[in-house]
Amino acid sequence: MTIHVFKRFAFVFLLLVQAVGLCAKDFVLVIDAGHGGHDPGAVGATSKEKDINLRVALAFGRLVEGNCPDVKVVYTRKTDVFVTLNRRAQIANDAKADLFVSIHTNSVAGNKTAKGASTWTLGLAKTQSNLDVAKRENSVILYEDDYKQVYSGFNPYSSESYIIFELMQDQYMEQSVNFASMIQRQFKNYSGRNDRGVHQAGFLVLKASAMPSVLVELGFISTPSEEKYLNTDKGVGSLSRSIYNAFLQYKEEWECKNSNAEPAKVEAAHQERQMAATQSPDAGSDDEALIFKVQFLASSKRLDLDDGSFKGFEQVGCYEDGGMYKYTCYDSADYDYVSRMRREVAKKYKDAFVVAFKDGKRMDINKAIKEFKSKK
Secondary structure (H helix, E strand, C coil): CHHHHHHHHHHHHHHHHHHHHHHCCCEEEEEEECCECCECCCECCCCEHHHHHHHHHHHHHHHHHHHCCCEEEEECCCCCCCCCHHHHHHHHHHCCCCEEEEEEEECCCCCCCCCCEEEEEECCCCCHHHHHHHHHHHHHHHHCCCHHHHCCCCCCCCHHHHHHHHCCCCCCHHHHHHHHHHHHHHHHHCCCCCEEEEEEECCHHHHCCCCCEEEEEEEECCCHHHHHHHCCHHHHHHHHHHHHHHHHHHHHHHHHHHCCCCHHHHHHHHHHHHHHHHCCCCCCCCCCCCEEEEEEEEECCCCCCCCHHHCCCCCCEEEEECCEEEEEEEEECCHHHHHHHHHHHCCCCCCCEEEEEECCEEECHHHHHHHHHHCC
16 A cells, blocks of 8 residues: 555656646846956946946846746856956856847947947848947957967957858857847837847857847947946936846747746736836836836726737737726837827727826826926
C-alpha cells in the first residue's frame, strides 16, 4: 500500500514539475547602460553620456521590475563602472537573454541643432553618418589594454574593418528591427521626440550578442536644449517609459509565439501589462511628463483591449473613473499630434475627445493645452 501511494505521489509530482517547466520560464531582459567608469562616452557642456545612459537604464529597469513579475531583468552595470564591450555581450549570452537593449546618447561635432532619438540594429552602415555613429560607439574598445587581441585586430576608426558586417547574416534581424520600430513609435508618440528613425550599423556589442538586440540613441548631448532635456527627471522618465511601452508590446508578441502557459493566465498577464503600459506615469516614478490621449469610449463593463472594434488604434488603454471604464488611444506628449488623431478616431467614435494626464492623474484639458503651448 505504501509503495502504491508513493508511486502515485511520484507520478503527480512529475506532472507538476513538467507543468512548471512549461509555464515558468521567465523572459530575460538585459539592459545595457553604455559607457561608464573611465569611459565617459560623449561629453556635453554640463554632463556626460555615461550618466544619462545609466539613469534611463535604471528607470527603464524599475518599470519592468515593478510591473512584469514574469520578467527577469539583468543589468550590465548599475553603477558608474567600466565594462568592456565583450563583457556586456557575455553577460547577455550567459543569462540566455531573450532581448538585449543597449542605451546610449548621441553627439555630433560642431552641430548644435541636431535633435531627436534613433534606434539601431546590427547591420552594414549604408551611409557615412551611420558609419560615424558605429565608429564612435565602437571606439570604447580603445580603453581596453588588450583590444587588438580580443577583437581580432578590429580598428574602430578604419572603414575596412566594417566589411565584416556586410558578410554577416543576423538570424535575429527581423525581431530586432521590429522592436526598434516599436521604440521609435513610442519616442515619437509618447515622448513627443523628433523621430530620427531605425538604422543599421556595425556595433560590436550587438554583433557578439546572441539574441534580438537594439542600441538606442536617446538624443544629442552636443545640442544644448537636448542636453538639458536629457538631464531632467521629465526627460529621463519619459524616455524610459517609451522604451518600456515598446518592450511590453514586443513581449506580448513574443508570448504569442513562445508561451505554453494556460490561455487564461496569458490573457490575465496581457491585461495587466496593457493597463500598466497605457496609464500615465504614477506619482512614484521619475516621469512627470504631461501626456495627452484620445478618449473614445466609456463602459460599465471592462472590455478586452484586443477587442476587434479597437483595431487600427494604437496604444489602446483603459482607466477607471466614477465607476466606469474609460478607453483611450494615441498617448503622446504632443497635443497637436493627439488632436489630429482625435479627428481620425472620430470617424468611428464621433464623440471622441482629448484628455490630459499628469503625474498619473487626469487634469483640466485647458490648463494642459496652455502648459503644452508655453513650452513650444
